[in-house]
Amino acid sequence: MTNPRSKPSLTSAQDRFIATWGQMGSTWGISRTMAEVHALLFISGRALCTDDVMERLEISRGNASMSLRALVDWGVVHRAHKRGDRKEYFEAAGDVWTMLQAILRERMKREIHPALASLAEIRDETRTTGEGVDEHNQRLDDMIALLRLFDEMGSKLLALDAQVMKETAETLVGGMDFQSGSPAS
Amino acid sequence: MTNPRSKPSLTSAQDRFIATWGQMGSTWGISRTMAEVHALLFISGRALCTDDVMERLEISRGNASMSLRALVDWGVVHRAHKRGDRKEYFEAAGDVWTMLQAILRERMKREIHPALASLAEIRDETRTTGEGVDEHNQRLDDMIALLRLFDEMGSKLLALDAQVMKETAETLVGGMDFQSGSPAS
DNA sequence: ATCGACTTTCAGAAAAAAGTGAAAAATGGA
DNA sequence: TCCATTTTTCACTTTTTTCTGAAAGTCGAT
Numbered sequence: 001m002t003n004p005r006s007k008p009s010l011t012s013a014q015d016r017f018i019a020t021w022g023q024m025g026s027t028w029g030i031s032r033t034m035a036e037v038h039a040l041l042f043i044s045g046r047a048l049c050t051d052d053v054m055e056r057l058e059i060s061r062g063n064a065s066m067s068l069r070a071l072v073d074w075g076v077v078h079r080a081h082k083r084g085d086r087k088e089y090f091e092a093a094g095d096v097w098t099m100l101q102a103i104l105r106e107r108m109k110r111e112i113h114p115a116l117a118s119l120a121e122i123r124d125e126t127r128t129t130g131e132g133v134d135e136h137n138q139r140l141d142d143m144i145a146l147l148r149l150f151d152e153m154g155s156k157l158l159a160l161d162a163q164v165m166k167e168t169a170e171t172l173v174g175g176m177d178f179q180s181g182s183p184a185s
Numbered sequence: 186m187t188n189p190r191s192k193p194s195l196t197s198a199q200d201r202f203i204a205t206w207g208q209m210g211s212t213w214g215i216s217r218t219m220a221e222v223h224a225l226l227f228i229s230g231r232a233l234c235t236d237d238v239m240e241r242l243e244i245s246r247g248n249a250s251m252s253l254r255a256l257v258d259w260g261v262v263h264r265a266h267k268r269g270d271r272k273e274y275f276e277a278a279g280d281v282w283t284m285l286q287a288i289l290r291e292r293m294k295r296e297i298h299p300a301l302a303s304l305a306e307i308r309d310e311t312r313t314t315g316e317g318v319d320e321h322n323q324r325l326d327d328m329i330a331l332l333r334l335f336d337e338m339g340s341k342l343l344a345l346d347a348q349v350m351k352e353t354a355e356t357l358v359g360g361m362d363f364q365s366g367s368p369a370s
Numbered sequence: 371a372t373c374g375a376c377t378t379t380c381a382g383a384a385a386a387a388a389g390t391g392a393a394a395a396a397t398g399g400a
Numbered sequence: 401t402c403c404a405t406t407t408t409t410c411a412c413t414t415t416t417t418t419c420t421g422a423a424a425g426t427c428g429a430t
Binding site for chain 3: 216217218244246247248251271
Binding site: 013014016017020021023024026027028029042043044045094095096097100110111115118119122125126133135136139140142143145146149152153156169170172173 | 198214279310311321334354357358
């Protein structure tokens with residue numbers, strides 16, 4: 001067991017899960033390591049301490065500490081304690097829907113809201129100064145409308161509790177089979 | 186006009202739109218420049234050639250070429266030609282919904298599908314070898330179910346034409362006001 | 371107050387990503 | 401075919417991001 005890479009055995013599937021999740025996170029603006037730490041906590045299904053994470057993922061203490069803290073800030077992981085143990089433990093939200101909401105909330109806050117604010121400001125300025133061609137303003141308005149729509153959908157999803165959200169999602173998918181004008185490509 | 190940064194005039198709002206969009210793109214796994222090029226084409230509302238892009242964004246020819254090609258590959262920008270001119274011109278999809286579909290399609294292909302395939306493979310392997318605790322498998326299954334749901338929603342959205350998609354989205358937002366168990370945070 | 375167990379911070383190192391520019395390739399007209 | 405123009409490629413540079421590790425900080429117990 002000294003070298004876990006030597007055979008594709010017990011830990012292999014878990015390793016691959018972690019790698020896949022890390023990969024996915026990195027195309028989503030989350031650092032690879034942070035996503036890997038989250039994957040590890042999520043798939044472990046129990047609270048781990050910093051040293052566990054360091055050892056399992058072969059990362060430095062500093063990196064583990066930073067990543068764990070960021071995950072806590074995002075709200076997808078929470079701190080836990082074991083009595084008689086001074087170490088801090090960390091545990092992922094057990095339920096994917098809760099996890100999804102935490103991610104959604106954070107991304108809305110960090111991306112949609114600032115972008116919306118910025119775009120609205122630009123539009124106002126453009127209006128006030130009479131600057132810009134009508135066509136440009138139209139495009140700006142479209143963009144703003146789209147982001148606002150995201151914003152509203154996000155807010156509504158965040159207002160649901162996890163169980164209701166799950167059901168809603170399933171209903172939406174089920175009910176969305178209205179025939180369209182053009183077929184999928 | 187030699188130095189466009191000298192006063193916050195005519196081009197300023199456009200500049201800021203480009204910057205905002207570039208910012209947003211970069212947290213979405215798209216390179217900042219690529220997003221800026223797209224923003225420029227989108228807000229311009231007309232076909233631009235490589236040199237226009239280079240000049241406006243102050244980037245190298247190589248970078249402009251790469252970014253434009255990537256946007257064409259993504260399907261959010263298409264090539265255009267002017268008669269009597271050998272240069273190639275590029276134009277963004279005029280409609281935000283068409284644009285959104287193109288982005289959705291690409292991200293599904295690049296992120297959801299591979300992740301789903303990888304996770305399903307891991308699950309199968311785990312099942313076959315009898316490896317892993319039940320709880321782990323449960324989490325893996327939850328994750329897969331979630332991604333599958335994304336996949337299905339994505340497919341359905343891609344099957345709609347832009348106009349229908351827009352209406353659908355608006356209806357969804359309007360109709361989603363069923364009262365939830367817990368209030369939004 | 372001091373100790374020891376544990377955590378956080380952060381300057382610098384390392385790695386990864388993005389950008390440049392000039393050479394090579396492609397294109398289209400004469 | 402040949403040439404002028406335009407586009408693409410890619411080895412190399414620059415910038416940005418991430419990671420490390422050791423020092424500094426925290427905190428409860430004694």
